Amino acid sequence: MTAPRVLLGVAGGIAAYKSAELLRRFTESGHSVRVLPTAAALEFVGAATFEALSGQPVHTGVFHDVPSVAHVRLGQEADLVVVAPATADLLARAAHGRADDLLTAALLTARCPVLFAPAMHTEMWEHPATQDNVALLRSRGAVVLDPASGRLTGKDTGPGRLPDPAEIAELARLLLERGDALPRDLEGRRVVVSAGGTREPLDPVRFLGNRSSGRQGYALARVAAQRGASVTLVAGATADLGDPASVRVVRVGTAEQMRVAMHEAAADADALVMSAAVADFRPATLVTTKIKKTPRSSPDPLVLATNADILAELVATRRAGQVVVGFAAETGDATGDALHHGRIKLRRKGCDLLVVNAVGDGKAFEVADNAGWLLAADGTETELPDGSKALLASRVWDAVAPRLS
Secondary structure, three states: OOOOEEEEEEOOOHHHHHHHHHHHHHHHOOOEEEEEEOOOHHHOOOHHHHHHHHOOOOOOOOOOOHHHOHHHHHHHHOOEEEEEEEOHHHHHHHHOOOOOOHHHHHHHHOOOOEEEEEOOOHHHHHOHHHHHHHHHHHHOOOEEOOOEEEEOOOOOEEEEEOOOHHHHHHHHHHHHHHOOOOOOOOOOOEEEEEEOEOOEEOOOOOEEOOOOOOHHHHHHHHHHHHOOOEEEEEEOEOOOOOOOOOEEEEEOOOHHHHHHHHHHHHOOOOEEEEOOEOOOEEEOOOOOOOOOOOOOOOOOOOOEEEOOOHHHHHHHHOOOOOEEEEEEEEOOEOOEOHHHHHHHHHHHHOOOEEEEEEOEOOEOOOOOEEEEEEEEOOOOEEEEEEEEHHHHHHHHHHHHHHHHO
16 A cells, blocks of 8 residues: 655744644655755754655755656645645635745645644734634645644743644544544534543552553544534543643532533533443542451452433433434343444433444444444444544544534
8 A cells, every 4th residue: 555645744843843742743644755945944953954754855945856746746745745734824724725835835736734833923813814824724625724723932821832743643543543533513513522531549559440541532522623523521540641722621429420522512502412431330449548458368359339320311311402422332142232232222321322332352442443333322333443533533423523413
């Protein structure tokens, strides 16, 4: 299989140093990457760095390699174009069709998905001129990420920070998998996503938990935000994933804390997605001191109490028009396979959509990819083939968006 051909554009902002990490992620994933920096970008990161990491020459002007017509050919042959960072100047030039360097010329000839990851000061991002340029690029099918909020240059803090390179790489992979642009079909919608596992304390040291990393829930939140939604992510115990850009994160520990947070966030939400792996049981008694392991002693039998069914409660209390999505991690047994048990759970829970994941043998938990089935209350069943968790998330939102309208 031919390696995906990626053009990595780098504009002249301080965040250009992060493009080296993004480049490394692309090359280590098997992509063939050609870096197209602007002349200003090379003031921050030298051409030698990009050439060493990509194994490809680096040029900025349209007059290099004239016989091969590089300023046209590069865009024509690309499978994906990513510009990170995309400064206010670069967005303006791209929106108005300028072709005054190799990067902007390639943007005009590219017919593949194009992803811009903006980075600039808050005032520049929020200026009407920049917002108009972003809207214009999006209207033409380009994906322009909403920037993260955080520390900028100097003492400034606010929206305008480049999203984490891992997040950009995840969304870039999603565009390659989808083969088309990411729609902005959740504009004006408020969605709530739960992620990760819960931890039920046994004593001050130990807890009952599960293997959920939270990656699927984070992917759902990340993709929803970049499709225009206002997103609240209720996060339990997760791997070190980093907060998704433009997402409000509420952190919880136990199933009861997640229950309270989900009900609070659900009050004004248009869609709820319960992807968290919530513990079904908790220790009936919390021991206030560490349970000792001493010679000739054995612990008392562990007595469990049943936690509330958060998904069923959200279905029972939902507002008119609110779409509720559940997740089911299933294994087969003597009575049927994972899909069989998923169908039963959909009827029992009463949600609009249920994602069924077959788990075990390295599936679903603690891995980067996922697969399964999307079951709908109307009886529709859609297979979700193996791919990134962002791809599965995008297919879920593909199903949710028309239900919201």
